[in-house]
Amino acid sequence: MNHSSASTAVARGLKEFPSHLARFLAVIASAVTILAALLLTAEVLSRAIFDQSIRGLFEIMQPLVVLIAFLGLAEAERAGDHIRVTILTDRLPRRAKLGVHTLALVLSGLIVLWMLVMSWIELDKSIARGEFASGLLDIPVWPARVVIVIGLGALFLMYVQRSIESAVAFARFGGDGRTIADDEDVTDASSGGLL
């Protein structure tokens, strides 16, 4: 492999890293959803058969919910699941639409970055004071906070990737006054349809 093809492969790898990371984290989130369902089913069966609850299930379930919630965030952005209102932008000329789209991605990235920084500070505090969720089992809170930082970090990377892609498309595109609906099959005015 020569130098230029190797650097192209590295560049492509870097470009695709946020998407690969999003899918990987989503797989973990999905597996944890099934694990949560199995644990809860086991709890019901345990109560019915042995007249005994699984010790600490209530406390175990809390970090699992955090995991399900945050490890799928980047995948939600990748798959277009986040609910956004496109009623105005769908009617804009293509170049203006790309411009607004880029701005929305940059703004979203900045908001998530702010949340990421503040979550990191909370994580730091949590580790420093040895924070526990008390109950039948004393479970440390910091692993759940690590998951939040990972989830928000992956989402931030996804926004960086998409902002760059959108900005490049905006820069390359000439203003011809046509609307995006002229060229695309726009069938949905807002996303998040599964709900």
Next chain:
Amino acid sequence: MSSEVAITIFVFVLFAGLLIFEVPIAWCLAISGALGVIMLRSFGIGSGLLGSVPFQATASYTFVVVPLYILLGTLVMKAHVAERVYYVANRVFHRLPGGIGVATVAACAGFAAVSGSSVATAATIGKSSVQEMRRSGYKDTFAVGIVGIAATLGILIPPSLVLIMYGIISGESIARLFAAGVVPGVLSAVVYSVGVIVMARRNIELPAAGAAGPGIDVPKVTRAQAGRSLGYIVLIFTTIMVGIFTGIMTTTESAAIAVMMAVVILFIENRKKKGRDRWFDFSSALAETAGVKSMAFAILIGAAIFTFFLVAARVPYHAAEFLTSLDVAPIVIVVLILVVTIPLGMFLDALSILVIVVPLTYPTLVGLGFDGVWYGILLVKMIEISLLTPPVGLNAFVIASATGIKVERVFRGLLPFVAVELIIVAILVAFPDITLFLPSLVLD
């Protein structure tokens, strides 16, 4: 104008501005709420919310019900339960005037009993049923109108994701909300069916050759498949309801057991497939729902930050003060709030309406002596209307996409059924016992 009011106006303008420029609603809520708190209190408190709320708003045993019901709906959809139940309903009702339309309503009600999503119901039943109706001479607009309205049962008949989210945001019991959804759900299905029968004469013509429309391929259903699918629905719905009503298990646990049943059902239905194909539907259900689950939680996080601001700015208090100062009967206030959700529904989706309307209005209505569960059901009915009205009625877009019929014609077909829906809302407003009878009977 006090600084509190000026800040509140700024926050709402910022929220609306970010929203119409495509920023996801979760982040619109989070940032406008946090900036509002910064202006009202201090940078430290507002900024700190962005770090603390993501954990506080998600680390809860109860919230695991959200991903479980999202996964349940998708697993059942992958097992082709909806299409097969439609086959059964068609066999039962096809002799009635407008029988295939009534069968579509019945099938949607059946699928709604295992799925919490209107859009999923519209997508799965829409294709087969519209083709069948067109083949039998139903006008395009009538056929899509029937599917569109019937699919809204997905978020009313339990399990319902919208009711779960309402329960989380308002603090009402999800079990009570589920129980309260049953009778209005059945009533709605009956009224839709009557509406179909009444409208049938003017909207059904002699079938023309090729009326089924091009390019739609409906899978064949055997009696055994149809019978099994009906059994699955009865099994899952009974498990959820018996669990809740008897107290043997919590809403969360019944969701988990329903998911495990759906996994088994999916593998039973895929048993003739080989190797990796047998796992494909299961893994794709997991992949498709991973992002949706996180999206729902992101909205809950944003809503929690925004609600913190609303409470800090005493917006619910001011809203209550304003509404109670109106020289009208309390029931008129309920009607006013419901009417306001109609224009909101023209621009926002179901979850967005909930996170904006519930924190503002729920405390007032409960303070006026109305039942929060009853209000939740009424709000769901209004959200159903938002799924049918232009320009963002999601059900219309999904049906247009599934059937190839232009979305303008779908909206036109839905119009008479919106009127039917408003009649049902009026009945539920006038007679709260229709909604509250079952939860009172089995849970109080």
